[in-house]
Amino acid sequence: MNWEVVIGLETHAQLSTASKIFSGSSTAFGAAPNTHASAIDIALPGVLPVLNRGAVERAIRFGLAVGGKISKRSVFARKNYFYPDLPKGYQISQYEIPIVQGGALTIATGRGEKTVRLTRAHLEEDAGKSLHEDLRGMTGIDLNRAGTPLLEIVSEPDLRNAAEAVAYAKTLHALVKWIGICDGNMQEGSFRCDANVSVRPSGETKLGTRCEIKNLNSFRFLEQAIEFEVRRQIELIEDGGTVVQETRLFDPDRHETRSMRSKEDAHDYRYFPDPDLPPLVLDARWIERVAAELPELPEAMKSRFEDKYALPAYDARVLTSSRELAAYFEAVAADLPDRAKLAANWIMGELSAALHKANLEVVDCPVPASALAGLLRRIDDGTISGKTAKEVFDAIWERAARPAVHGAGNGAATRDALSADSIIAQRGLEQISDEGALERIVDEVLAANESVVAEYRSGRQKAFNSLVGKAMQATRGKANPAQVNAILKKKLGA
Amino acid sequence: MLAGSITEVAAALRTKRYSCVEMTRTLLDQIERLNPTLNAFITVDPESALADARRGDAAIAAGSAQPLTGIPIAHKDILATAAMRTTCGSKMLANYASPFDAHVADRLKRAGTVLVGKTNMDEFAMGSSSETSFFGPVRNPWNIAYVPGGSSGGSAAAVSARLVCGSTGTDTGGSIRQPASLSGICGLKPTYGICSRYGLVAFASSLDQAGPFAQTAEDLALLLNAMAGHDPRDSTSLDRPVEDYTRTLAAGRGVRPLSGVRIGLPREYFGAGIDAGVAAAIDEALTELRALGATTVDIALANVRLAVPVYYVIAPAEASSNLSRFDGVRYGHRAASYSDLNDMYEKTRAEGFGAEVKRRILVGTYVLSHGYYDAYYLKAQQVRRLIADDFRRAYQGCDVIAGPTAPTAAFRIGAKTDDPVEMYLNDIFTVAANLTGAPALSIPCGFDRNGLPVGLQLQGDAFTEAMLLDVAHRFQQATDWHKRAPTLAVEARSLPAEGAQ
Numbered sequence: 001m002n003w004e005v006v007i008g009l010e011t012h013a014q015l016s017t018a019s020k021i022f023s024g025s026s027t028a029f030g031a032a033p034n035t036h037a038s039a040i041d042i043a044l045p046g047v048l049p050v051l052n053r054g055a056v057e058r059a060i061r062f063g064l065a066v067g068g069k070i071s072k073r074s075v076f077a078r079k080n081y082f083y084p085d086l087p088k089g090y091q092i093s094q095y096e097i098p099i100v101q102g103g104a105l106t107i108a109t110g111r112g113e114k115t116v117r118l119t120r121a122h123l124e125e126d127a128g129k130s131l132h133e134d135l136r137g138m139t140g141i142d143l144n145r146a147g148t149p150l151l152e153i154v155s156e157p158d159l160r161n162a163a164e165a166v167a168y169a170k171t172l173h174a175l176v177k178w179i180g181i182c183d184g185n186m187q188e189g190s191f192r193c194d195a196n197v198s199v200r201p202s203g204e205t206k207l208g209t210r211c212e213i214k215n216l217n218s219f220r221f222l223e224q225a226i227e228f229e230v231r232r233q234i235e236l237i238e239d240g241g242t243v244v245q246e247t248r249l250f251d252p253d254r255h256e257t258r259s260m261r262s263k264e265d266a267h268d269y270r271y272f273p274d275p276d277l278p279p280l281v282l283d284a285r286w287i288e289r290v291a292a293e294l295p296e297l298p299e300a301m302k303s304r305f306e307d308k309y310a311l312p313a314y315d316a317r318v319l320t321s322s323r324e325l326a327a328y329f330e331a332v333a334a335d336l337p338d339r340a341k342l343a344a345n346w347i348m349g350e351l352s353a354a355l356h357k358a359n360l361e362v363v364d365c366p367v368p369a370s371a372l373a374g375l376l377r378r379i380d381d382g383t384i385s386g387k388t389a390k391e392v393f394d395a396i397w398e399r400a401a402r403p404a405v406h407g408a409g410n411g412a413a414t415r416d417a418l419s420a421d422s423i424i425a426q427r428g429l430e431q432i433s434d435e436g437a438l439e440r441i442v443d444e445v446l447a448a449n450e451s452v453v454a455e456y457r458s459g460r461q462k463a464f465n466s467l468v469g470k471a472m473q474a475t476r477g478k479a480n481p482a483q484v485n486a487i488l489k490k491k492l493g494a
Numbered sequence: 495m496l497a498g499s500i501t502e503v504a505a506a507l508r509t510k511r512y513s514c515v516e517m518t519r520t521l522l523d524q525i526e527r528l529n530p531t532l533n534a535f536i537t538v539d540p541e542s543a544l545a546d547a548r549r550g551d552a553a554i555a556a557g558s559a560q561p562l563t564g565i566p567i568a569h570k571d572i573l574a575t576a577a578m579r580t581t582c583g584s585k586m587l588a589n590y591a592s593p594f595d596a597h598v599a600d601r602l603k604r605a606g607t608v609l610v611g612k613t614n615m616d617e618f619a620m621g622s623s624s625e626t627s628f629f630g631p632v633r634n635p636w637n638i639a640y641v642p643g644g645s646s647g648g649s650a651a652a653v654s655a656r657l658v659c660g661s662t663g664t665d666t667g668g669s670i671r672q673p674a675s676l677s678g679i680c681g682l683k684p685t686y687g688i689c690s691r692y693g694l695v696a697f698a699s700s701l702d703q704a705g706p707f708a709q710t711a712e713d714l715a716l717l718l719n720a721m722a723g724h725d726p727r728d729s730t731s732l733d734r735p736v737e738d739y740t741r742t743l744a745a746g747r748g749v750r751p752l753s754g755v756r757i758g759l760p761r762e763y764f765g766a767g768i769d770a771g772v773a774a775a776i777d778e779a780l781t782e783l784r785a786l787g788a789t790t791v792d793i794a795l796a797n798v799r800l801a802v803p804v805y806y807v808i809a810p811a812e813a814s815s816n817l818s819r820f821d822g823v824r825y826g827h828r829a830a831s832y833s834d835l836n837d838m839y840e841k842t843r844a845e846g847f848g849a850e851v852k853r854r855i856l857v858g859t860y861v862l863s864h865g866y867y868d869a870y871y872l873k874a875q876q877v878r879r880l881i882a883d884d885f886r887r888a889y890q891g892c893d894v895i896a897g898p899t900a901p902t903a904a905f906r907i908g909a910k911t912d913d914p915v916e917m918y919l920n921d922i923f924t925v926a927a928n929l930t931g932a933p934a935l936s937i938p939c940g941f942d943r944n945g946l947p948v949g950l951q952l953q954g955d956a957f958t959e960a961m962l963l964d965v966a967h968r969f970q971q972a973t974d975w976h977k978r979a980p981t982l983a984v985e986a987r988s989l990p991a992e993g994a995q
Contacts, residue, residue: 002812039593039594041826042824043819043824044574044592044593044594044825045574045579045582045587045592045695045696045819046573046588046592046594046693046694046695046696047579047691047692047732048575048692048727048728048729049729050726050729051729078815080815080818080862081820082821082839084823086820087819087823087824088818089815089817089818089819089821090815090818112900128526141823141824157791176669255971268863268864268868270815270859270862270863270864271862272811272815272867272871273860275698275700275812276696276699276729276730277701277729278729345686
């Protein structure tokens with residue numbers, strides 16, 4: 001039996017407003033429990049919600065970025081249920097009429113690009129946190145998070161395997177950071193995904209029974225959970241059982257999903273429009289203003305990179321994975337006209353590796369774009385070899401990362417300290433490119449290694465490389481390897 | 495020196511016939527004497543009141559007195575106040591101390607009033623008789639075997655018994671107007687959105703409004719001037735130019751001051767089920783209004799017969815959600831022992847809420863539940879729109895709609911507590927104004943055959959409070975029903991203060 005997997009993702013992105021969606025309390029993470037919870041957040045008798053304009057603006061930005069329809073009129077609804085971290089006994093959300101409808105995201109899959117449709121996105125408030133550990137059998141309720149603005153983004157069930165789901169989640173994650181509506185910090189819970197997974201026989205159009213998997217706060221867990229769940233459902237059906245619609249939690253230690261034992265699945269939320277909030281009516285001019293202020297979006301920028309810099313699709317996609325990375329690339333490329341590919345290679349390679357090793361984001365990159373451009377220029381004009389360039393890069397990084405040690409203090413001094421030229425000069429790293437000098441060195445090598453030359457003449461190709469190596473050794477790596485190659489070939493009549 | 499009208503007392507204070515402190519002390523004595531019988535107050539705070547009074551005297555001395563400076567008032571115990579506990583007449587909040595004041599309470603404080611205490615009420619404002627309070631029923635000052643009306647019975651009784659000059663109530667289905675009617679005083683529910691709901695413990699959010707009780711229409715206008723106004727903390731609060739609700743009252747308009755006023759009389763408000771004594775008093779009132787120059791015109795409000803069923807779907811629905819926060823987790827009553835979370839919820843709410851509150855929570859939960867929402871809640875909201883359309887059409891042909899506030903005068907304590915639906919029918923004339931958000935008031939217009947007060951209700955289109963108050967004021971200039979005080983209050987006037995000769 002061939003099975004088709006059907007996956008839809010519900011993502012909660014915490015919007016990056018300074019205060020909560022219906023109260024003025026701070027949304028800052030990590031405060032002592034219940035210090036960011038006002039009368040409104042605690043649901044004291046008599047309090048009322050007041051909508052945060054910044055949350056609405058971020059929702060509009062998202063809707064425009066995914067090509068969705070911004071509802072001119074949307075309605076807040078109460079979702080009623082009892083839980084200690086939900087102070088009012090209801091969550092203010094949006095039900096029948098959300099602020100964004102439709103939209104789509106393009107993701108990269110193993111088989112090329114794919115469009116994933118969005119159903120909707122709506123505004124709602126987050127609940128507080130329940131802490132069950134270290135409280136002597138009691139549960140502690142921290143309401144700091146209660147009332148934080150969320151954008152719930154719902155995809156159509158267009159995803160067909162775990163890899164696609166992860167690609168979608170990563171693309172969405174990058175987008176919400178790109179347009180500045182969410183900091184995407186998954187450890188702090190700013191971006192949370194729930195997966196709805198079902199299976200059906202290949203060719204079947206009716207959807208199978210789905211299970212919702214919660215508690216997925218990393219892309220890795222998302223992938224593992226979906227893979228486990230797919231296997232579980234298929235095995236269950238093949239063994240003659242039926243999938244029960246339920247909510248399941250992912251256990252990251254055992255890499256499996258487990259049914260939630262609570263009665264949550266039986267919930268009737270009794271949604272009704274919240275009488276404390278008038279319908280949200282959006283001025284067309286506001287939407288236009290938000291549209292005008294949107295930055296160039298990742299897809300558009302990717303296309304532009306392919307055109308303007310003649311980069312392959314893969315490079316363009318990697319370089320547009322964040323605005324900061326794209327901006328860094330463009331700054332380097334601007335300094336290095338017509339050598340954009342060189343810049344792309346170095347940024348995707350050496351620079352990214354160094355950032356990763358130092359656990360830094362591009363925004364905190366110690367090496368200014370101008371310094372990298374300066375280095376790449378010296379490769380391009382043959383002053384140094386590619387191999388030497390790596391050594392120079394490491395030196396620049398070292399100096400930039402610890403300016404005090406290297407005496408780089410004021411601007412001009414810093415610029416100089418971080419320039420490839422100063423390092424090349426200080427360490428005498430210039431490539432030897434003088435044809436005459438190189439010819440003399442090759443002659444000396446050939447003279448000193450007659451046995452190797454003989455080996456070469458008797459057909460051993462590796463001997464050639466050995467001679468190149470000896471020439472490089474003789475120049476302590478500074479000979480221009482391409483020229484050495486050419487001279488050797490000429491002298492050996494190869 | 496008992497609580498006269500606000501205008502009388504304000505004049506006396508300004509001319510220093512007596513001081514705020516003297517007035518407050520006397521009233522506190524009166525309250526101490528009468529409250530054990532009337533049970534109008536849940537909390538009285540003499541120290542806080544006297545501090546307010548001292549501030550009032552200082553303002554008068556400094557020449558910075560406002561129209562309400564030194565005026566003793568009370569708040570229905572559903573308005574959050576930081577100075578005194580806020581119980582909502584419920585065990586659930588029996589010791590609840592709010593860290594903030596309701597917006598209208600704050601406004602009245604800044605207007606210079608003296609807050610004497612918090613008044614008794616039907617639990618969480620659910621009732622028409624003030625019998626469901628955890629703190630015991632309120633008694634009607636006109637006859638202590640009878641109810642004062644509800645749910646703002648304590649605030650009405652306090653004014654009726656002349657224990658304060660004015661008080662606040664909330665009106666969700668008639669809870670200011672009906673007790674005003676049954677207790678023989680004036681009460682007004684403003685247009686929805688005129689008074690902020692911030693700090694009103696919510697019963698039904700789309701229907702609740704705070705409003706004043708007083709002895710005269712003019713006093714109502716003075717209190718409304720202080721209470722009304724935009725509050726950014728309430729998203730349903732209207733941002734409109736400030737109004738002076740007394741602005742037309744001073745002008746003399748001759749012997750027929752109501753010339754040109756068209757009074758609509760809905761045939762639905764004058765049918766069967768109205769007590770004969772009530773009907774007679776209303777009839778007389780209409781005669782008086784015509785004598786003052788008004789014309790009456792028959793109107794039809796075809797869907798208003800559905801107002802009570804619509805109300806008793808929508809109000810409990812919103813209440814069931816609003817009262818979910820009373821769960822024992824963060825404040826208020828929590829069961830003393832429980833085995834797990836659900837047990838804690840169940841015991842806390844079973845213990846904390848009375849029977850009527852539970853009844854309405856269950857009804858509200860039912861009408862919102864899956865499979866019933868469309869047939870009940872959604873349908874009720876649609877019929878609500880039809881009722882509003884009826885009124886809108888009616889106001890094209892009239893300026894004011896008049897009729898009895900309630901179908902009967904006060905009834906005996908305990909007479910209707912066995913039959914909730916019979917109790918709900920007290921609201922048949924009042925609920926429409928809450929459903930449509932329109933303003934309405936009740937003023938005394940006579941007595942029934944048992945000597946119990948009858949109230950005349952005047953309703954108008956949105957934002958016509960000033961006009962309604964003007965009509966009421968002109969009626970009161972030509973009649974003296976509003977000057978009648980219950981014997982209990984009159985007798986108290988002749989009671990000497992303790993220790994005095």
